[in-house]
Amino acid sequence: MAKRVAIIASHGGLDTAYKVLNIATTAAATDAEVGVFFTFDGLNIIHKDAAKRLTLPPGMEAYMEGFQRAQVPAVAELLQVAKESGVKLIACQMTMDVMNLKKEDFIDGVEVGGAATFLDFAYDADVTLAF
Amino acid sequence: MENLTVDKTIDCTGLSCPMPVVRTKKAMDALQAGQVLEVLATDPGSVTDIKSWAHRTGHQFIGTVEDGKVFKHYIRKVNPDEAKPERRHPHVVSNAELAAELGNQPVILDVREPAEYAFGHIPGAKSVPLGELERRLEELRPYAEQVVYVVCRTGHRSDMACQWLSEHGFRHVKNVVPGMSAWTGPVEREV
Numbered sequence: 001m002a003k004r005v006a007i008i009a010s011h012g013g014l015d016t017a018y019k020v021l022n023i024a025t026t027a028a029a030t031d032a033e034v035g036v037f038f039t040f041d042g043l044n045i046i047h048k049d050a051a052k053r054l055t056l057p058p059g060m061e062a063y064m065e066g067f068q069r070a071q072v073p074a075v076a077e078l079l080q081v082a083k084e085s086g087v088k089l090i091a092c093q094m095t096m097d098v099m100n101l102k103k104e105d106f107i108d109g110v111e112v113g114g115a116a117t118f119l120d121f122a123y124d125a126d127v128t129l130a131f
Numbered sequence: 132m133e134n135l136t137v138d139k140t141i142d143c144t145g146l147s148c149p150m151p152v153v154r155t156k157k158a159m160d161a162l163q164a165g166q167v168l169e170v171l172a173t174d175p176g177s178v179t180d181i182k183s184w185a186h187r188t189g190h191q192f193i194g195t196v197e198d199g200k201v202f203k204h205y206i207r208k209v210n211p212d213e214a215k216p217e218r219r220h221p222h223v224v225s226n227a228e229l230a231a232e233l234g235n236q237p238v239i240l241d242v243r244e245p246a247e248y249a250f251g252h253i254p255g256a257k258s259v260p261l262g263e264l265e266r267r268l269e270e271l272r273p274y275a276e277q278v279v280y281v282v283c284r285t286g287h288r289s290d291m292a293c294q295w296l297s298e299h300g301f302r303h304v305k306n307v308v309p310g311m312s313a314w315t316g317p318v319e320r321e322v
Binding site for chain 2: 022025026029030031070071072073078081085
């Protein structure tokens with residue numbers, strides 16, 4: 001039976017986007033069933049304006065040059081791979097309300113749900129990660 | 132090193148994690164069981180990543196060759212039936228029995244894919260991939276009256292080769308089981 005990986009993304013920096021999406025896409029490539037719950041600033045990762053919103057935290061600016069040198073794929077490309085390989089992207093309803101975000105503010109293919117939706121998926125997970 | 136014969140090559144040079152694994156997965160999905168994929172990558176992490184990926188997904192990691200700055204990874208798509216080979220050819224010898232015969236320079240046919248053969252085969256074994264058996268029948272004909280040992284990785288492909296050779300007039304064909312997956316005798320490499 002396929003393994004299940006449940007991930008919580010609660011930070012909004014570019015570095016967090018890579019941590020979350022690298023693990024999610026690789027897990028999906030390994031035939032795992034993957035779900036990511038985006039909450040608080042993690043919602044930036046699936047925002048239509050992710051390219052503008054995802055910045056590096058103070059003190060980490062030097063990573064930008066490294067990302068380019070290492071030819072790290074764009075966040076948009078990783079999100080596309082994630083969607084194509086069946087990664088479930090869940091936006092947290094409660095933080096959307098707090099941050100005044102609508103489902104239309106996110107890229108296509110994002111589901112909206114609450115904590116119970118994520119937990120229902122996570123209870124049967126083999127691996128649970130929080131970023 | 133000369134190029135190995137493979138069924139497909141994908142170029143992941145310049146790509147960083149996780150793209151080599153993501154592209155490998157996509158390419159493997161499109162292959163038929165038994166076919167071999169070559170993955171070209173410059174990401175040093177791919178050396179352990181591709182191996183782990185193959186292990187986790189049940190495919191056969193054949194090996195990696197370093198060619199300048201490029202890593203060439205070889206993976207074979209595994210047929211789920213291979214785990215439990217049907218050994219229908221009645222004449223079977225163990226790895227140990229074949230190892231004991233090596234001093235007498237026996238005829239050994241290795242029916243795995245060329246890339247698998249290149250990464251390690253029994254000294255003196257002749258590479259005849261299963262899919263080429265029919266085309267190379269005349270070349271093998273001189274062995275029809277001799278004892279011929281047929282080997283693959285787990286005994287599945289060699290079983291099919293043994294049956295086919297027996298049907299085509301080879302009188303003393305023996306399937307070596309389990310084969311190279313458990314071979315502890317001498318090995319020669321081409322890479």
